[in-house]
Amino acid sequence: MNVADPIAAVTDADPYPYYRHLAATRPFHRDAALGLWVAASADTVAEVLAHPDCRVRPTAQPVPPALAGTPAGDLFGRLVRMTDGAPHAALKTVVLRAMAGIDLPAARLRVRALAAHLPRVEADDAHEANRWMFTLPVLCVADLLGLPLERDEAGHVSTRVAGFVATFAAAMSPLARPADVEAGAVAAQWLTRWAGENAAPGGLLAAMAQAAGEADIDPATLLANAIGLMIQACEATAGLVGNTLVRLGRTGEMGEMGDVGDVEQLVADVARTDPPVQNTRRFLAADATLCGESLKTGDAVLVLLAAASHDPAARADPADRPWTFGTGRHGCPGDALARLLAAVTVESLLQRDVNPRRLLRGLRYRPSVNARIPLFTPSHY
Numbered sequence: 532m533n534v535a536d537p538i539a540a541v542t543d544a545d546p547y548p549y550y551r552h553l554a555a556t557r558p559f560h561r562d563a564a565l566g567l568w569v570a571a572s573a574d575t576v577a578e579v580l581a582h583p584d585c586r587v588r589p590t591a592q593p594v595p596p597a598l599a600g601t602p603a604g605d606l607f608g609r610l611v612r613m614t615d616g617a618p619h620a621a622l623k624t625v626v627l628r629a630m631a632g633i634d635l636p637a638a639r640l641r642v643r644a645l646a647a648h649l650p651r652v653e654a655d656d657a658h659e660a661n662r663w664m665f666t667l668p669v670l671c672v673a674d675l676l677g678l679p680l681e682r683d684e685a686g687h688v689s690t691r692v693a694g695f696v697a698t699f700a701a702a703m704s705p706l707a708r709p710a711d712v713e714a715g716a717v718a719a720q721w722l723t724r725w726a727g728e729n730a731a732p733g734g735l736l737a738a739m740a741q742a743a744g745e746a747d748i749d750p751a752t753l754l755a756n757a758i759g760l761m762i763q764a765c766e767a768t769a770g771l772v773g774n775t776l777v778r779l780g781r782t783g784e785m786g787e788m789g790d791v792g793d794v795e796q797l798v799a800d801v802a803r804t805d806p807p808v809q810n811t812r813r814f815l816a817a818d819a820t821l822c823g824e825s826l827k828t829g830d831a832v833l834v835l836l837a838a839a840s841h842d843p844a845a846r847a848d849p850a851d852r853p854w855t856f857g858t859g860r861h862g863c864p865g866d867a868l869a870r871l872l873a874a875v876t877v878e879s880l881l882q883r884d885v886n887p888r889r890l891l892r893g894l895r896y897r898p899s900v901n902a903r904i905p906l907f908t909p910s911h912y
């Protein structure tokens with residue numbers, strides 16, 4: 532259990548004994564070295580996420596300083612994920628309605644059809660797995676939004692949009708370097724122009740725009756949140772795909788994975804036991820008593836979703852939503868779609884003979900403070 536702290540746990544080879552220990556022995560504590568309060572049990576995680584004074588951004592800093600004043604910062608500041616209070620509630624209603632309107636069985640067929648038009652470009656399994664994890668789910672969300680995907684003369688779908696989305700997502704990370712932030716600004720501009728000019732009338736974006744108009748949400752904010760759906764789908768779903776491939780590599784189950792039901796069940800289990808989003812943060816907007824402790828305005832809480840998932844004292848109800856999707860006001864509205872997208876991506880990789888056991892040879896995790904996303908090393912490196 533040689534895990535240094537809850538941030539190092541995110542990318543540790545096996546952080547779960549450490550998380551279980553924290554949940555059992557220090558369910559809510561202050562980590563002086565990190566300068567953060569830490570919620571580590573199912574009960575404390577739920578309490579923090581439900582507390583009205585626990586906000587998704589520090590009050591004085593709605594946009595991270597590195598992004599502020601750039602097109603990336605403008606997009607960031609409009610996202611439902613990054614907003615609280617009345618603007619959040621209005622946007623969340625629009626987003627929830629849009630997600631509820633997705634016909635999942637029809638979406639499954641569309642993703643499979645899209646997958647059929649993504650060629651295998653490299654013989655190396657690791658390369659293909661890395662590429663697909665970050666492209667197919669995002670392309671599918673773009674397609675559902677009614678945005679046009681480019682195709683080449685052979686009918687192969689271009690992955691360009693997914694590249695811009697991944698670039699923007701990387702710029703949002705606290706680990707982003709100045710060059711990443713600069714690239715994120717370019718990506719934000721490209722995505723805003725492209726999505727703003729190309730939405731098809733029958734797609735989700737058009738439906739969201741209509742609902743937003745009725746709710747007095749301005750068009751730029753609505754557009755940002757349509758792009759936000761692709762951004763939310765990017766890293767977390769890539770992590771769910773990758774962690775499922777790791778599980779398959781370890782258990783050697785892929786031989787029996789005949790039908791998609793099995794893959795979807797496996798994905799649901801991985802979302803609980805090796806979750807892609809391991810933590811989230813909250814910032815106190817007022818002095819408050821939280822989990823029996825006195826917190827001050829501006830204090831930050833690291834909310835260990837992955838520890839809640841492994842808390843032995845938590846109720847083991849298989850119908851419960853996996854903790855990795857959060858809970859409360861900011862809970863993920865895309866969880867069902869995320870599981871479907873991850874399952875189809877895994878299924879497609881297996882159909883293209885990607886062998887999960889071979890992927891384990893070069894397994895690392897992408898540097899991240901909150902997302903557990905495998906990075907498979909191609910064999911020629």
Ligand code: HEM
Binds near residue numbers: 587761
């Ligand atoms: C495995 C994939 C995914 C995981 C693990 C995940 C996880 C999460 C988590 C933990 C949050 C809440 C963060 C917080 O409370 O601080 C969240 C919010 C959100 N997610 Fe997901 N997500 C995934 C995929 C998706 C997809 C595919 C979509 C949509 C297409 C989506 C849309 C959103 C949106 C719009 C929010 C903001 C909700 C709000 O702030 O009220 N997510 N997600």
